[in-house]
Structure formats: structure tokens, C-alpha cells
Amino acid sequence: MFGIILVSHSQKITDGTKEMIEEMTGELNGVKVISAGGTGDGRLGTNTVMIMESIEACRSYEHILIFCDIGSAILSSETAVELIEDETLREKIEIMDCPLVEGAFAAAVQASVSQDKQLVVAELSQL
Numbered sequence: 001m002f003g004i005i006l007v008s009h010s011q012k013i014t015d016g017t018k019e020m021i022e023e024m025t026g027e028l029n030g031v032k033v034i035s036a037g038g039t040g041d042g043r044l045g046t047n048t049v050m051i052m053e054s055i056e057a058c059r060s061y062e063h064i065l066i067f068c069d070i071g072s073a074i075l076s077s078e079t080a081v082e083l084i085e086d087e088t089l090r091e092k093i094e095i096m097d098c099p100l101v102e103g104a105f106a107a108a109v110q111a112s113v114s115q116d117k118q119l120v121v122a123e124l125s126q127l
Contacts, residue, residue, distance in 0.1 A: 002111040003058030008069040011038030051080035064093045067104040098124045
């Protein structure tokens with residue numbers, strides 16, 4: 001199973017992206033999308049602890065892909081990964097280098113068809 005974590009400075013962006021993915025792909029089989037945008041209290045920004053908690057919520061999944069928008073979303077995601085003490089969990093995580101919306105959507109669609117991480121990542125290289 002894939003965990004897809006969406007990280008942006010705006011919760012509206014990640015909530016909307018999550019909604020679009022779920023609406024466009026229907027009931028995803030083998031994919032869980034988590035919105036981790038904003039600071040957690042409605043302000044613009046990022047929240048490392050919230051991202052880390054999203055990662056931990058995906059502990060039972062085989063792969064965890066994090067999609068970020070810009071700047072501190074990437075830095076906060078990298079810090080969240082560093083805060084994970086469980087090496088086995090940390091090895092499941094990959095911060096993706098692609099557009100947030102398009103990348104997360106393509107990954108979710110591909111992961112719902114195939115649980116092969118290489119195929120999912122290959123799909124993103126075409127964006």
C-alpha cells in the first residue's frame with residue numbers, strides 16, 4: 001500500500017488536491033492520501049510535527065511518498081523524515097521531486113493500478 005502525503009504552505013491547496021485525486025480516481029485501492037498542508041491552525045506555513053505525524057500514520061504502508069510545493073515545505077518534510085527514529089519506517093519514505101498536484105495525482109493513479117514503486121516513480125519522471 002502507498003501513503004501519499006501532500007505538503008504545501010496552504011491547507012486549502014492540499015485539501016483541494018486530496019479531494020481532486022479522490023474524486024478523479026474514485027475509490028483508490030492500495031492508496032491513502034493525506035493532506036498535511038498549512039500550519040495546522042489555519043495559517044499559511046508548514047508544520048514539521050504535522051508532517052511527521054502523517055508519516056507515522058502511514059507506518060503500516062509499504063511506500064510513503066511525500067509531495068511538496070516550494071521552499072520550506074521541502075525543508076519541513078526533510079526535517080520530519082530526520083525526526084523519525086524508526087529506521088525501517090524512514091526507509092519507506094521518499095520526498096518526490098516533481099510538481100505537487102500533477103505528481104500526486106499521477107502517483108495515486110499509477111499506485112492504484114500497480115503497487116510497484118519503480119513504476120510509480122517512472123510515471124513521475126515524465127512530468
